[in-house]
Amino acid sequence: MEDVAAAAGVSRSSVSRVFLGQGKVSDATRERVFAVAEWLGYVPNVMASELASRGSSVVGLLLRDAANPAYGLLFTRLQEAAHDASITLISMTISGDPRGSRQIDSLRRLMGMRVAGLIVATGGVTSAQLEPFRERIPIVRAGRPEETGHIHAVSYDEHASARALAAHVADQGHRSVALIVTQEHASYPEYVRATNTAAELAARGVRIVPLPAVALTDGIADVIDLVRRREITAVMCPADLRALNVLRALDVAGLSAPGDVSVTGCDAVLPGIDLMGLTSYRIGVERLAERAVANIAALIGDHPPSGTIRELVPGRLVPGRTVAPPPTASVGIAPAATLEQEL
Amino acid sequence: MEDVAAAAGVSRSSVSRVFLGQGKVSDATRERVFAVAEWLGYVPNVMASELASRGSSVVGLLLRDAANPAYGLLFTRLQEAAHDASITLISMTISGDPRGSRQIDSLRRLMGMRVAGLIVATGGVTSAQLEPFRERIPIVRAGRPEETGHIHAVSYDEHASARALAAHVADQGHRSVALIVTQEHASYPEYVRATNTAAELAARGVRIVPLPAVALTDGIADVIDLVRRREITAVMCPADLRALNVLRALDVAGLSAPGDVSVTGCDAVLPGIDLMGLTSYRIGVERLAERAVANIAALIGDHPPSGTIRELVPGRLVPGRTVAPPPTASVGIAPAATLEQEL
DNA sequence: CTGAAAGCGCTTACAG
DNA sequence: CTGAAAGCGCTTACAG
Numbered sequence: 001m002e003d004v005a006a007a008a009g010v011s012r013s014s015v016s017r018v019f020l021g022q023g024k025v026s027d028a029t030r031e032r033v034f035a036v037a038e039w040l041g042y043v044p045n046v047m048a049s050e051l052a053s054r055g056s057s058v059v060g061l062l063l064r065d066a067a068n069p070a071y072g073l074l075f076t077r078l079q080e081a082a083h084d085a086s087i088t089l090i091s092m093t094i095s096g097d098p099r100g101s102r103q104i105d106s107l108r109r110l111m112g113m114r115v116a117g118l119i120v121a122t123g124g125v126t127s128a129q130l131e132p133f134r135e136r137i138p139i140v141r142a143g144r145p146e147e148t149g150h151i152h153a154v155s156y157d158e159h160a161s162a163r164a165l166a167a168h169v170a171d172q173g174h175r176s177v178a179l180i181v182t183q184e185h186a187s188y189p190e191y192v193r194a195t196n197t198a199a200e201l202a203a204r205g206v207r208i209v210p211l212p213a214v215a216l217t218d219g220i221a222d223v224i225d226l227v228r229r230r231e232i233t234a235v236m237c238p239a240d241l242r243a244l245n246v247l248r249a250l251d252v253a254g255l256s257a258p259g260d261v262s263v264t265g266c267d268a269v270l271p272g273i274d275l276m277g278l279t280s281y282r283i284g285v286e287r288l289a290e291r292a293v294a295n296i297a298a299l300i301g302d303h304p305p306s307g308t309i310r311e312l313v314p315g316r317l318v319p320g321r322t323v324a325p326p327p328t329a330s331v332g333i334a335p336a337a338t339l340e341q342e343l
Numbered sequence: 344m345e346d347v348a349a350a351a352g353v354s355r356s357s358v359s360r361v362f363l364g365q366g367k368v369s370d371a372t373r374e375r376v377f378a379v380a381e382w383l384g385y386v387p388n389v390m391a392s393e394l395a396s397r398g399s400s401v402v403g404l405l406l407r408d409a410a411n412p413a414y415g416l417l418f419t420r421l422q423e424a425a426h427d428a429s430i431t432l433i434s435m436t437i438s439g440d441p442r443g444s445r446q447i448d449s450l451r452r453l454m455g456m457r458v459a460g461l462i463v464a465t466g467g468v469t470s471a472q473l474e475p476f477r478e479r480i481p482i483v484r485a486g487r488p489e490e491t492g493h494i495h496a497v498s499y500d501e502h503a504s505a506r507a508l509a510a511h512v513a514d515q516g517h518r519s520v521a522l523i524v525t526q527e528h529a530s531y532p533e534y535v536r537a538t539n540t541a542a543e544l545a546a547r548g549v550r551i552v553p554l555p556a557v558a559l560t561d562g563i564a565d566v567i568d569l570v571r572r573r574e575i576t577a578v579m580c581p582a583d584l585r586a587l588n589v590l591r592a593l594d595v596a597g598l599s600a601p602g603d604v605s606v607t608g609c610d611a612v613l614p615g616i617d618l619m620g621l622t623s624y625r626i627g628v629e630r631l632a633e634r635a636v637a638n639i640a641a642l643i644g645d646h647p648p649s650g651t652i653r654e655l656v657p658g659r660l661v662p663g664r665t666v667a668p669p670p671t672a673s674v675g676i677a678p679a680a681t682l683e684q685e686l
Numbered sequence: 687c688t689g690a691a692a693g694c695g696c697t698t699a700c701a702g
Numbered sequence: 703c704t705g706a707a708a709g710c711g712c713t714t715a716c717a718g
Contacts, residue, residue, distance in 0.1 A: 011689045012711090013690080014687085014689080017687095017713090024687060043455045045394075045710090045712065046456045046712095047391075048710070050390060051390050051694045051695065051712070052711075054694065055713095066416075067415055067419040069412055071415075072411075072412065072414075072415030073410040075436070076410040076436055077410075090434075093418070093422040093423070112386045113389045114389070241614055244614065251618075271412065272613060272616075275591055345695085354704065355697095356698085356704070356706080357703090359696065368703070372704085388694090388695050390695080391696040391697090392695080392696050392697075394697090394710050394712085395697040395698080
């Protein structure tokens, strides 16, 4: 900066003003400074700038495993929205250790970088863990449904998705349904989805066989058993990746969807999911990203909104080819139209 | 920091030393400082620290659209490797505008943050564009095959993948193959893959029908035509997402793989790709991430290696159910075994 | 519109 | 082992 000032024949103050885009500079000065800076390849040091101005336009992002397509897409959209809002996002991904040390570790590093705000897009951190940081900087959760507490949150409308899928399945005439229930500690959003689905099914008089799950393959063997014993005619999963594993297992077992059993997933974010014809519910990733950024922008802005933000973003049912009326007794276990033949 | 020093009854210098883990402090002081810091919730300001020490342990990452599963996975693995190496990654994603302003824009912002090094995981930036930055900080490209120039690069072994897939197809007896050729400016890695595949096929005496493509659906209509006219018995795509679109189109057209035409993709990163049975080649994402981080760590370290780094990471063929010998004339266009029935 | 000076929160020789 | 002091690259009142 010193060099630029010297070469342009002005003071460092002026160079600073030029780069900050503050009005108080003559056009002549501005042009000269820009020209010289360009020539010298000068790029202002953001760190020093923020240190001096006690301001920061960078927002920290805590993300859950971007390898999961739903989070990968969310990440991309968040970046785009942030870019449009002139906010720089610094992100840290959590994988492996789903909770505990690494989450808090990352949180501390982000705090050390003196980010202006935080977007937390991982269910692994509880709101209680976030509390101590909330006093220092604004935090917006993205994707984890929060019903209570004071942490701002924008999340998918898990009630709507549960209702749509449950209604779809019930309307087809299913009366006994297996439900993969992801355990709360494994994935909170999935847990909420499953719970809501159970409630919606129950409200429609459908019998439920809950299958607790942590790993992606948990409960699958039970599904196969239940289908063979004709105890269920449908299985609902709180995530597409789980539904895919069900389809895989059915295939191996010589069974098919929806011939032998109807199958639903949730999120519909995976590219090619349509090829597989999985009946699912497309969550509103794009809108979630947009709202998360808009809210954090407002919170770190000059006139932060008061009160706790709590927004729900809608999605839409994606009817596929894996849900159909239950097989009739006369048709038996191997009906004419199977998923494979329809493909 | 001032507060911590006061509360601990020491100077700021000592507090600094404690947090830097420098040996020159008594155990008593160290413990006292840590205790007080914990109590006051003090987290050192990374910006100020780096400014004062003229050092930085943060590495910039330029990523291409994490919504693409291959990049999403790469991103996650890079973060993990960086975490293990005590390096903080600041990432910026490029999507939409594949080249030009936004890429350079992001590059400048990263430079403004005075990152110690750069990992560039997008093909949209040419090495020539990177040159001016190379003088200032170490840069490692990840995933874009570089044959010349002075930019460090670790990339997928596109020769190996092309050879494996081409050999697989040729060995099955195919003698006329359509090849989706992504244009250089749309995706350089795909372009290289396609080109290499063409060479490998040619070397095996296979006739090639090249189909230039930019958008994900380009060339697909031609494939359908060629299949109907019996001019090809296989189609090879430089990316799984393209192959999925081919499968989709075949389905719509009432054709099937490998009954009517064999299909191959490349990358095999998509979850559920096995369910679709797509024959592909799994690229070594994990290893690439590991090497990229290891190299940047070495380059920003005390004893940077000399010479231009150029590493290739291997992958492996993933045989699926979409490649089989060409349909025989006697069986005609609708042979007995179709993908769907095998599923 | 412009410059001199103090200060942002740290680190690091330099003396003890 | 410890502290006083200068300095990292900027910004920002405060005077002109």
